[in-house]
Amino acid sequence: MQNFQFGNPTEIYFGQGQIDQLAKNIPAGSKVLILYGGGSVKKTGLLTTVKDILKEYQVGEFGGIEPNPTYETLMQAVELIRQEKFDFLLAVGGGSVIDGTKFVAVAVPYAQGDPWELVRDRLPVKNALPFAVVLTLPATGSEMNSGAVITRKALKAKLSFLSKAVFPRFSILDPVYTYTLPERQISNGVVDSFVHVMEQYMTYPVKGKVQDRFSEGLLLTLLEEGPKALQEPKNYAVRANLMWAATLALNGLIGSGVPQDWSTHMIGHEITVLYGLDHAQTLAIVLPSLLEVMQEEKQEKLIQYGERIWNLPKEMPAAEKVAAAIERTRSFFEAMKVKTRLSDYGLGQAVIEPIVANLVAHGMGRLGETGKVTPEAVREILKKSL
Amino acid sequence: MQNFQFGNPTEIYFGQGQIDQLAKNIPAGSKVLILYGGGSVKKTGLLTTVKDILKEYQVGEFGGIEPNPTYETLMQAVELIRQEKFDFLLAVGGGSVIDGTKFVAVAVPYAQGDPWELVRDRLPVKNALPFAVVLTLPATGSEMNSGAVITRKALKAKLSFLSKAVFPRFSILDPVYTYTLPERQISNGVVDSFVHVMEQYMTYPVKGKVQDRFSEGLLLTLLEEGPKALQEPKNYAVRANLMWAATLALNGLIGSGVPQDWSTHMIGHEITVLYGLDHAQTLAIVLPSLLEVMQEEKQEKLIQYGERIWNLPKEMPAAEKVAAAIERTRSFFEAMKVKTRLSDYGLGQAVIEPIVANLVAHGMGRLGETGKVTPEAVREILKKSL
Numbered sequence: 133m134q135n136f137q138f139g140n141p142t143e144i145y146f147g148q149g150q151i152d153q154l155a156k157n158i159p160a161g162s163k164v165l166i167l168y169g170g171g172s173v174k175k176t177g178l179l180t181t182v183k184d185i186l187k188e189y190q191v192g193e194f195g196g197i198e199p200n201p202t203y204e205t206l207m208q209a210v211e212l213i214r215q216e217k218f219d220f221l222l223a224v225g226g227g228s229v230i231d232g233t234k235f236v237a238v239a240v241p242y243a244q245g246d247p248w249e250l251v252r253d254r255l256p257v258k259n260a261l262p263f264a265v266v267l268t269l270p271a272t273g274s275e276m277n278s279g280a281v282i283t284r285k286a287l288k289a290k291l292s293f294l295s296k297a298v299f300p301r302f303s304i305l306d307p308v309y310t311y312t313l314p315e316r317q318i319s320n321g322v323v324d325s326f327v328h329v330m331e332q333y334m335t336y337p338v339k340g341k342v343q344d345r346f347s348e349g350l351l352l353t354l355l356e357e358g359p360k361a362l363q364e365p366k367n368y369a370v371r372a373n374l375m376w377a378a379t380l381a382l383n384g385l386i387g388s389g390v391p392q393d394w395s396t397h398m399i400g401h402e403i404t405v406l407y408g409l410d411h412a413q414t415l416a417i418v419l420p421s422l423l424e425v426m427q428e429e430k431q432e433k434l435i436q437y438g439e440r441i442w443n444l445p446k447e448m449p450a451a452e453k454v455a456a457a458i459e460r461t462r463s464f465f466e467a468m469k470v471k472t473r474l475s476d477y478g479l480g481q482a483v484i485e486p487i488v489a490n491l492v493a494h495g496m497g498r499l500g501e502t503g504k505v506t507p508e509a510v511r512e513i514l515k516k517s518l
Numbered sequence: 519m520q521n522f523q524f525g526n527p528t529e530i531y532f533g534q535g536q537i538d539q540l541a542k543n544i545p546a547g548s549k550v551l552i553l554y555g556g557g558s559v560k561k562t563g564l565l566t567t568v569k570d571i572l573k574e575y576q577v578g579e580f581g582g583i584e585p586n587p588t589y590e591t592l593m594q595a596v597e598l599i600r601q602e603k604f605d606f607l608l609a610v611g612g613g614s615v616i617d618g619t620k621f622v623a624v625a626v627p628y629a630q631g632d633p634w635e636l637v638r639d640r641l642p643v644k645n646a647l648p649f650a651v652v653l654t655l656p657a658t659g660s661e662m663n664s665g666a667v668i669t670r671k672a673l674k675a676k677l678s679f680l681s682k683a684v685f686p687r688f689s690i691l692d693p694v695y696t697y698t699l700p701e702r703q704i705s706n707g708v709v710d711s712f713v714h715v716m717e718q719y720m721t722y723p724v725k726g727k728v729q730d731r732f733s734e735g736l737l738l739t740l741l742e743e744g745p746k747a748l749q750e751p752k753n754y755a756v757r758a759n760l761m762w763a764a765t766l767a768l769n770g771l772i773g774s775g776v777p778q779d780w781s782t783h784m785i786g787h788e789i790t791v792l793y794g795l796d797h798a799q800t801l802a803i804v805l806p807s808l809l810e811v812m813q814e815e816k817q818e819k820l821i822q823y824g825e826r827i828w829n830l831p832k833e834m835p836a837a838e839k840v841a842a843a844i845e846r847t848r849s850f851f852e853a854m855k856v857k858t859r860l861s862d863y864g865l866g867q868a869v870i871e872p873i874v875a876n877l878v879a880h881g882m883g884r885l886g887e888t889g890k891v892t893p894e895a896v897r898e899i900l901k902k903s904l
Contacts (some may be wrong), residue, residue, distance in 0.1 A: 133758040135533025139688075140526065146775060147521025302525075339755035341743070342762050345735025353727045369725040372519040376728050376775070385771075389532060389762070 133340045138388040142276045143302040146376065148368070150304050151266065154185050154222075157302050158264065162220035163190040165213055167233050169197050169225045173268065176312050182224055182266060192218060197225070200404055200411065201232030203248055203284040210239045210247065213261070221263035223300075226317075227272025227324075230265055231280035234298040237261040250293060251282050257295035265303040269313060270375040271321035271412070273328060273382025275303040283405060289494065290405040305379065307371035315362060319468045320412035322358035325378040326351065326464075327415040331394050332387035334423065335501040337432050340390045347386045348440050353377045355441070358468050395499035396422050399510060402490040409477055416465040416472045421516035423458045425509055429502060434458070474517050484514045519726045524774040528662045529688040532762065534754070536690050537652065540571045540608075543688050544650065548606035549576040551599055553619050555583050555611045559654065562698050568610055568652060578604060583611070586790055586797065587618030589634055589670040596625045596633065599647070607649035609686075612703075613658025613710075616651055617666035620684040623647040636679060637668050643681035651689040655699060656761040657707035657798070659714060659768025661689040669791060675880065676791040691765065693757035701748060705854045706798035708744035711764040712737065712850075713801040717780050718773035720809065721887040723818050726776045733772045734826050739763045741827070744854050781885035782808050785896060788876040795863055802851040802858045807902035809844045811895055815888060820844070860903050870900045 145153040158164060164186060166179070173179040174195075183191060194209045212218075213236065223233035237260040239247030250257055265275045274280065278299045283290040313321075333347035353373050360370045380386070399422075400414030409417075427434060431454060438444040438457035448456070462472050474483065488507045491497065499505035505513075531539040544550060550572060552565070559565040560581075569577060580595045598604075599622065609619035623646040625633030636643055651661045660666065664685045669676040699707075719733035739759050746756045766772070785808075786800030795803075813820060817840060824830040824843035834842070848858050860869065874893045877883065885891035891899075 133533070133755060133762070135536060137529065137531050137539075139529035143523065143525035144774075145523055147519070150521060153523075339759065341739045341759045342735060342766060345738060346732055349728060349731025349735055352731060357727070369519065372775075373725065373727045376519070380728060388530075389758075 133338055133343075133389045134391070136388040138384055140276060140299065140384055142299045144276060144305060144379070145302060146305045147372070148306055148308050150306050151181060151185060153302070153304060154182065154264075154266070155188065158186070158189065158220055158222070160188075163192075163216070163218045164220045164222055165192045165194055165209070165218035166222045166224055167194045167197060167209060167229055167236070168223075169195070169199075169229045171195060172312070173224050176309070178224060178266070178268065178309060182222070192216060197229050197232040199228045200281075200283045200290060201228045201235070203235070203282055204286065206232050206235050206239070206282070207247070209236045213240050219261065221261055222266065223263060224266045224268065226267070226269025227274045230267075230274035230300070231272070231282065233263050233265075234260075234274070234280035235282050237263050237298055238295065248284060251291050252289075254293060257293075257297045260295070260297035262301050265300045266309075267303055267305050267375070268309045269317055269321055270310060270378035271317075271324040273325070273379055275300060275305065276379045276383040278384075281401065288405050288490070290401040291494065305375050307368055307375050310371050310375060311366050313365075315469065316410070318361050318365070319470050320410055321378060322354055322361070322374065322468050323412040323416050323465055323470045325374075325381040326354045326358075327396055327412075327419055328381040329354070329386065330419060331397060332390060332392050334430055334433050334437060335391040335393050336429060337436070338390055343386055343388065343390045344436070346380075350377045350381050350386065351441050355464060362469070391501040393501045395505040398491065398496050398499050399487065399513065402487045402494075403483070406486055406490060407477070407479060407483060412470055413477065416470040417474055417517045418513060420458055420462040420465075420472055421513045422505070423461065424516055425513045426500065426504065427454050427458070429504060472517075474514070480518065484511055487514060519724055519729075519775040520777070522774040524770055526662060526685065526770055528685045530662060530691060530765070531688060532691045533758070534692055534694050536692050537567060537571060539688070539690060540568065540650075540652070541574065544572070544575065544606055544608070546574075549578075549602070549604045550606045550608055551578045551580055551595070551604035552608045552610055553580045553583060553595060553615055553622065554609075555581070555585075555615045557581060558698070559610050562695070564610060564652070564654065564695060568608070578602060583615045583618040585614045586667075586669045586676060587614045587621070589621070589668055590672070592618050592621050592625070592668070593633070595622045599626050605647065607647055608652065609649060610652045610654065612653070612655025613660045616653075616660035616686070617658070617668065619649050619651075620646075620660070620666035621668050623649050623684055624681065634670060637677050638675075640679060643679070643683045646681070646683035648687050651686045652695075653689055653691050653761070654695045655703055655707055656696060656764035657703075657710040659711070659765055661686060661691065662765050662769040664770075667787065674791050674876065676787040677880065691761050693754055693761050696757050696761060697752050699751075701855065702796070704747050704751070705856050706796055707764060708740055708747070708760065708854050709798040709802050709851055709856045711760075711767045712740045712744075713782055713798075713805055714767040715740070715772065716805060717782060718776060718778050720816055720819050720823060721777040721779050722815060723822070724776055729772050729774065729776045730822070732766075736763045736767050736772065737827050741850060748855070777887040779887045781891040784877065784882050784885050785873065785899065788873045788880075789869070792872055792876060793863070793865060793869060798856055799863065802856040803860055803903045804899060806844055806848040806851075806858055807899045808891070809847065810902055811899045812886065812890065813840050813844070815890060858903075860900070866904065870897055873900060
């Protein structure tokens, strides 16, 4: 096991009706800005519920945070907060709204320059406005972690930042809020969570038995419950298991003390920023091919994954087992109705060089747990993904 | 899945050499009291190391905290701290030292009465001195939770308390510190951790798939690594896995959203306070018989446990599977060199009524996840444990 530091102060209120915790946990007298996305929280009535519960507070609203939240949009919220002196933020939505809120939280007190510097230069962040979350879409784990991914349209850049200052103070996870998600978001959420686990699990073994088994527990849960969520959208137990699995897939725990990959995500980010695919679509395209190309360095874990997740027989020859494990991963994404080929999205050979060039431009010429996902390897991965 | 609240702010520094984090994380200018147990930290040199690292601070010492730490001893530390105005505590040891430190941390600022009231009456605790931990014995999970168990000798009472105020600020977990543990403490630690998981897992199913699989991952790790720790005391990977498993066995995570039992612990506490057995010895005595007596209400989980932990074949008849799962649990404790019968410790029939009477006196007449562990059931459990 590798040395690690792990800590996660976010308080989770999980289950039906936990929205009641909202007013008990936002400091009295706060001036609260509610941030949300494209308006589904208006349609479902959740925004009204939240405002009713917060009627003792001064409350403002900032809607319109888009999927892959942009610097351009978020800076409008920063401006509003600076003018109106909001001092507590409440993200009501999924990963994009939460990530956007994290950027806003650190940008507001950053007066010494353009807040984009915090992301671009990964500056250490000391101050952030406090914020909380009401989660509507289980996928990114942002509700219980200290990371965010922000897009700057003008620069075609989609970059991540990490800071202990942006752990949510608390997050409300009510599985019932996910009943109304469109199918595409259910599918995307399951694939995203699955790949989060894989980024922290599918590397090389370091005898981290607890980490491996926790990761495997999450993968099995996502495999079993994901398809059920498509068939029975109002099955509480299914939604609850998916929600909790998605949160634990990226709250720092399973990745503590083990190597991590993240090249699927980094390649995927460039596909999204250049060609507009959903985040999870890019992951479903990249991961199976990446496992194929990097199978030598991942062999031991691919075999363990094949046996423990896909029940492949111990006596199956290693090469066959690896191939079967990768093929089943691809089939699972397809069964979740997320296509796994660039061509499924109308993209061809011509996209490969721009993606590679963007990675290199963003300083990501050597990705993966051992730095072996080079531009050459990325080309091969993308060719296999055509 | 049941509704739950989960949060755990303790920062973990895990791995060889993490003691270097000590001085970086105790606020400058603190007046630090180091608390420890019977003196093994002197023999191993750890106390000297800690004092060397803290040479920029004002430091005092309080040794002699016993296994099953007592109010009587701890109140001496409280007195010392009040007189000398220490403002940061550092527990160097295992669960008893950490639990003792937690009591001291809440007792010092409790000026309105006898601090025992906090435990006896489970009063809400608002204030506590900040403290950190250097762990030497993986077992209780106290290094990453908000609970403690305190004994008051004069009253023959061993009682627990819980408060968010007593999460350690940070804990240093270096597996190398466990190399010098006596065999009995290795054995006890593994059994204690195993039973912690069982108290949160072996109840009735609520479709908490993630919780079940995390619990099973910890159980399998303890089963595999426990015996190895006895054979190869300096195997780093084994010690690291045991240490991390013991911490996660009782940090609140696996018990969130699922029913919990804890009757084995409550019965065990009375055996310790009345007859002086080690905590883990009492658990090894009680758990197998408790599973036998309560097998009807725990049947579904016993079957799952038999299949997933003990690899019992799916087609085995239920009753046989339950019996085999319980028998293997007992054999595992014996293989860890912890005896599982009251008679192994020179106790007989005569202890049953005093144990039951003590439970009732402490308000524990209906224990277990459904309240069915009544005095009558406890008698039956203890008879089966003779």
